[in-house]
Amino acid sequence: MIRLEDLSVAINGRPILRDVSLDLAPGNVTGLVGESGSGKSMTALAIMGLLPQGARASGRAMLDGQNLLEQPEAALCRIRGRRIGMIFQEPMTALNPLMTIGDQVAEVLRLHQGLDRRSALARARERLDRVGLPGSRFPLTLYPHELSGGQRQRVAIALAIALRPDLLVADEPTTALDVTTQARILDLLKGLVRDEGMALLLITHDLAVMAGMADRVAVMQSGRIVESGTTESVFRQRRHPYTQQLFAASRHVPARAPRPATVPLVQVTQAVRAYRTADGGLRALDGVSLTIGRGESVGLVGESGCGKSTLARVILGLDPLQGGGIRLDGREVTAQGHMPRDLRARMQVVFQDPFGSFDPRWRVDRLLAEPFHLTGRPGDWRDRVAAALTEVGLQPADARKFIHEFSGGQRQRLAIARALIIRPALIVLDEAVSALDVRVRAQVLDLLARLRADHGLSYLFISHDLSVVRGISDRIVVMQAGRIVEEGPPEALVGTPRHEHTKALVAAMPRIPEEWT
Numbered sequence: 001m002i003r004l005e006d007l008s009v010a011i012n013g014r015p016i017l018r019d020v021s022l023d024l025a026p027g028n029v030t031g032l033v034g035e036s037g038s039g040k041s042m043t044a045l046a047i048m049g050l051l052p053q054g055a056r057a058s059g060r061a062m063l064d065g066q067n068l069l070e071q072p073e074a075a076l077c078r079i080r081g082r083r084i085g086m087i088f089q090e091p092m093t094a095l096n097p098l099m100t101i102g103d104q105v106a107e108v109l110r111l112h113q114g115l116d117r118r119s120a121l122a123r124a125r126e127r128l129d130r131v132g133l134p135g136s137r138f139p140l141t142l143y144p145h146e147l148s149g150g151q152r153q154r155v156a157i158a159l160a161i162a163l164r165p166d167l168l169v170a171d172e173p174t175t176a177l178d179v180t181t182q183a184r185i186l187d188l189l190k191g192l193v194r195d196e197g198m199a200l201l202l203i204t205h206d207l208a209v210m211a212g213m214a215d216r217v218a219v220m221q222s223g224r225i226v227e228s229g230t231t232e233s234v235f236r237q238r239r240h241p242y243t244q245q246l247f248a249a250s251r252h253v254p255a256r257a258p259r260p261a262t263v264p265l266v267q268v269t270q271a272v273r274a275y276r277t278a279d280g281g282l283r284a285l286d287g288v289s290l291t292i293g294r295g296e297s298v299g300l301v302g303e304s305g306c307g308k309s310t311l312a313r314v315i316l317g318l319d320p321l322q323g324g325g326i327r328l329d330g331r332e333v334t335a336q337g338h339m340p341r342d343l344r345a346r347m348q349v350v351f352q353d354p355f356g357s358f359d360p361r362w363r364v365d366r367l368l369a370e371p372f373h374l375t376g377r378p379g380d381w382r383d384r385v386a387a388a389l390t391e392v393g394l395q396p397a398d399a400r401k402f403i404h405e406f407s408g409g410q411r412q413r414l415a416i417a418r419a420l421i422i423r424p425a426l427i428v429l430d431e432a433v434s435a436l437d438v439r440v441r442a443q444v445l446d447l448l449a450r451l452r453a454d455h456g457l458s459y460l461f462i463s464h465d466l467s468v469v470r471g472i473s474d475r476i477v478v479m480q481a482g483r484i485v486e487e488g489p490p491e492a493l494v495g496t497p498r499h500e501h502t503k504a505l506v507a508a509m510p511r512i513p514e515e516w517t
Contacts, residue, residue: 001025002047002084002167002199006059007069009039009046009223016042017223019059024167024199029190031214031231032203033246035437036408039223040203044169047201048086049076063166082112085160089172091152095144101128101155102140108162127158131188149304150181157188164196171203175435178303178464179508186213186510205437207250208467208510211235219243235516245439247517252442253471254449262293265329265425265458266315272323273310284310286482287324292426297452297459299473299490301466301505306479308462312428315460316347329425345374348419352431354411358403364389364414365399371422388417392447409440413447420451426458433468445472466509470494478502 002024009017017039024030032040046057049068061068063083068076080086088094096104105127106120115123125135131154144152153173160168170189174182190213193200202213210217211231218228219242227240238244273285284307292298300308313319315326317339326333328346333339348371351357358367368385369377378384386396392413403411412432419427429448433441449472451457463469469476470490477487478501486499497503 003062004043004047004060005062007043007046007061008058009042009051010056011052012054015223016055017046017057020220020223020225022201022218022225022228024201026166026199027193027197028215029193029200029202029213031210031217032201032220033205033207033210033217034220035205035246035439038220040220041171042223043220044086044171044201044203047167047169048080048084049073078112081108081160081165082163083165084167084169085163085165086169087153087156087160087171087173089175091149091156092144094156095152095159097144100141100143101133101138101147101158102142104155105158105162108159112163124158124162127162128155130161130192131155131158132184133158148181150177150185153177153181153185154188157185157192161192161196161198165198167199167201168192169201169203172205173202174209175204175206179466179505179510180303182209182464182510183508189213206510207235207246207438208512211512211516212510219246232516235512249438249442250512251517252438252445254442254445256297256449256472256474257295257453262291262296264291265294265296266290266292266460267327268311268315268324269326270324271311271314271321271326273307273314273319274322283482285314285321288479288482288484289324290477290484292458292460294425295452295456295458296475297461297473299469299476300460300462300479301464301469301476302479302501303505304464307482308479309430310482311479312349312430312460312462315426316349316428317344341374345371345422346425347428348422348424348426349428349430350412350415350419350432352434354408354415355403357415358411360403362402363399364401364403367403368399368414368418368421371418375422384421388421389414391420391451392417393443407440409436409444412436412440412444416444416447416451420455423455424457426460428460428462430462431464432461434463434465441468448472466494466505478505 004020004022007017007020020043034040045051047061057069102121102124105124109115109120109123121140133154174185204210214231217231217234218225221242227234227243238247268288268290271285271288275282302308314321317333328343331343365385368388369381385399389396389398394413433444461472473490476490476493478485480501486502494506497506
């Protein structure tokens with residue numbers, strides 16, 4: 001057993017964790033849930049001895065009678081990877097893009113066990129096979145960029161379990177994955193706990209995932225554990241008000257205005273987008289036809305690589321078509337090979353990672369005013385920035401701040417304000433809430449619903465989370481392998497799916513057992 005006893009962490013004198021106690025037992029999954037900033041990831045970093053500069057930890061993190069908080073760096077280096085492994089949220093940044101997947105897994109074995117390269121690669125092959133990447137399809141010579149998101153996450157898991165650690169820490173390991181890939185990764189983690197006898201600390205904001213995975217769960221708020229116990233007892237009883245708030249947010253459905261009469265705004269007709277590949281070519285879009293009405297919210301779902309983001313890019317005029325056409329307000333989007341400015345100003349986009357879509361050197365007023373290059377910057381642009389900030393629930397004074405001074409949810413509000421400032425007709429939301437915790441997600445979805453009602457906006461809402469799409473969309477469109485395979489009203493599509501792929505997506509949705517709610 002690995003045991004945390006009264007673990008506290010302060011950074012430059014500011015308390016981050018307060019008296020955290022947890023027992024992590026072999027063969028068991030312990031879940032840690034809470035909002036962004038509650039201290040979940042900091043708890044994992046404290047266990048690993050990876051706290052940021054200026055952090056001071058007290059209390060005990062016991063492993064084999066040793067307090068990890070008191071161990072020198074050399075001793076911790078021997079423990080990391082060998083006794084404690086960690087899976088990070090974003091595998092593309094956790095993996096080395098210059099090393100093959102075989103060399104990356106083998107490196108752990110060579111460092112800790114002193115194996116020669118050939119032996120280490122042979123062991124790496126076994127580990128990659130164990131996580132569902134067989135050698136017949138995934139040779140050791142592949143690089144991370146040659147794999148999908150779910151495949152890269154499997155490599156990250158192979159790295160973490162290469163030496164069969166006593167504890168595996170998984171920090172939001174499935175947040176960016178589609179539901180079917182998520183289900184496979186979670187099944188893999190469950191099997192590893194069962195077969196290898198390791199303890200798993202699973203950090204996630206998804207209560208439905210926690211319900212299906214964890215034996216015990218701890219709820220964190222402001223650096224403290226406010227409620228803990230077996231998963232079923234916590235989910236049924238919800239003694240603490242904060243736990244009750246999390247559950248209410250997870251079930252929240254934004255108010256949806258009546259579906260407007262369908263007057264076409266966007267018309268995609270038999271769109272074809274092909275890429276050249278080593279084996280001849282790939283059709284990311286294979287004859288896709290789609291209509292989005294004025295004031296309508298259309299949800300677009302499907303597995304990673306099905307063509308969702310490609311469809312968004314061609315609608316936005318960022319990618320060319322090899323066949324078919326796209327019209328906005330009756331005008332061809334790229335009739336002369338490029339989109340006119342006035343037409344481009346009718347569409348805006350909100351990305352999944354707001355921090356990555358803003359220039360960190362600019363203040364908020366300049367960031368939000370950026371779309372004015374399409375329409376010409378008006379004389380009252382500062383007033384418009386202030387109005388946009390107010391409209392998304394922020395303060396006009398925030399205009400003089402930098403992007404790093406905001407939380408994740410606030411940054412997403414800024415991204416929505418930037419998209420809104422020139423009053424577009426269509427906003428494309430590409431996984432815009434997938435990285436947000438449940439309470440912030442509920443607030444952002446409410447904001448989107450209100451803005452749509454106030455301004456008659458149309459949304460193309462791209463997500464891998466059917467439960468979110470169902471709550472905000474008038475109609476859901478399902479894509480598979482570059483084609484639209486089914487579409488319909490949310491209740492009908494989720495309740496009685498017709499196509500086999502839709503049935504698989506619905507079946508893979510994590511759910512909290514009804515008897516627990």
